[in-house]
Amino acid sequence: xxxxxxxxxxxxxxxxxxxxxxxxxxxxxxxxxxxxxxxxxxxxxxxxxxxxxxxxxxxxxxxxxxxxxxxxxxxxxxxxxxxxxxxxxxxxxxxxxxxxxxxxxxxxxxxxxxx
Amino acid sequence: xxxxxxxxxxxxxxxxxxxxxxxxxxxxxxxxxxxxxxxxxxxxxxxxxxxxxxxxxxxxxxxxxxxxxxxxxxxxxxxxxxxxxxxxxxxxxxxxxxxxxxxxxxxxxxxxxxxxx
Numbered sequence: 001x002x003x004x005x006x007x008x009x010x011x012x013x014x015x016x017x018x019x020x021x022x023x024x025x026x027x028x029x030x031x032x033x034x035x036x037x038x039x040x041x042x043x044x045x046x047x048x049x050x051x052x053x054x055x056x057x058x059x060x061x062x063x064x065x066x067x068x069x070x071x072x073x074x075x076x077x078x079x080x081x082x083x084x085x086x087x088x089x090x091x092x093x094x095x096x097x098x099x100x101x102x103x104x105x106x107x108x109x110x111x112x113x114x115x
Numbered sequence: 116x117x118x119x120x121x122x123x124x125x126x127x128x129x130x131x132x133x134x135x136x137x138x139x140x141x142x143x144x145x146x147x148x149x150x151x152x153x154x155x156x157x158x159x160x161x162x163x164x165x166x167x168x169x170x171x172x173x174x175x176x177x178x179x180x181x182x183x184x185x186x187x188x189x190x191x192x193x194x195x196x197x198x199x200x201x202x203x204x205x206x207x208x209x210x211x212x213x214x215x216x217x218x219x220x221x222x223x224x225x226x227x228x229x230x231x232x
Contacts, residue, residue, distance in 0.1 A: 031218060042119075042206050042222030043160070056217040089158065095218065103150070104220060106160035 002026065004107035006092050012113045013082055021077040021110045025094030032075050033104060034067060035091040043091055049075060082114045117142050119209050121223035128197055129231050136192045136226045138207030144168075149183065149190045150208040150220065160206070166190065197230045204228070 005024045013019050025032050031050055035043035045059040049069045057067070064082075069075040079086055089111050093104035118141040128134045140149065151163040164174065166183055174181045178195045194201055204227050208220040 033219060035220075040224075042208075042225050043220070044222070045219040048217045048219055050217075056219065059219070091160065093160075093220075102218065103162055103165050104218070105162060106152075108157070108159045111158075 004092055004094055004105055006090075006107040006110050008110060009108065010111045010113075012115065014115050015082060015084060017082050017114075019079050019082055019112065021079075021090050021112070023075045023077070023092030023094075023107060025073065025075070025092070026105060029094035029096050029105075030072070031095045031097065031102070031104075032069060033093045033095075034075070034077050035093065037089045037091055037109070039088075046077070046090075079112075082112075084114050087112055087114045117144075117209060117211055117221050119207050119221055119223035121205075121207055121226050123226045124224070125227045125229070127229045127231065130199055131196050132230075133193060133195050134197050134228065134230075136194075136205050136207075136228065138190045138192065138223060140188050140190065140207070140209045142209060142211050144211035144213045146212045148210040148212065150210065151181065151190075151192050152206045152208065153203045154206060154225070155203040163192075194228075197228075199230050199232055202228060202230045 007022045033048050034046040037043040047067050048056040051072045064080045067077045089109040091109045093106045095102040095104045120139045147168045149166045152160045154160050171183050180193045182191045204225045206225045207223045
């Protein structure tokens with residue numbers, strides 16, 4: 001079946017602009033995660049959704065970052081007033097159920113470059 | 116603190132050599148899961164294995180094997196007879212399962228493996 005998909009694959013924007021990154025999880029997966037991966041680092045957790053609600057947003061770096069999942073499937077990560085430090089690969093993952101026991105499957109990521 | 120340490124930043128081997136990637140973790144949770152993911156140059160993280168903290172049996176899958184030792188908080192990954200296609204960045208990750216955890220993964224810094232022909 002289809003895996004996790006993310007669009008766009010690359011996004012170049014200017015400092016101060018607003019961007020939206022989209023994630024389409026594996027069909028039937030209830031849990032959805034966003035991570036951010038800076039160059040040469042491991043992915044870092046941003047936010048987790050169980051269904052439509054953000055159950056844990058403790059990883060969001062500041063209030064410029066926001067994410068939604070209105071129908072419990074597709075999620076959008078929104079970044080306002082982008083800064084050069086926001087440049088990274090944004091990864092989305094989904095898992096069948098919620099818990100630390102289930103395997104997360106990752107999408108290909110969106111590479112965000114803020115000029 | 117919850118933490119994963121992959122002390123080896125880069126490893127370079129010649130094809131057909133065996134190679135072991137180290138992973139040491141820290142957690143106060145008594146129940147947790149450990150994972151290994153592979154990130155080839157294409158960038159997508161590929162799941163390799165999941166192991167729960169109650170199962171200390173070593174696991175072998177083809178040329179891959181994993182050694183979990185709770186006593187030393189280590190979950191090492193060995194590739195036997197390495198191949199050029201094994202070249203990638205490998206991440207070890209921890210998922211504590213306490214009630215406050217939501218399944219988020221805590222990743223190590225990754226080990227870049229280069230297999231030369």
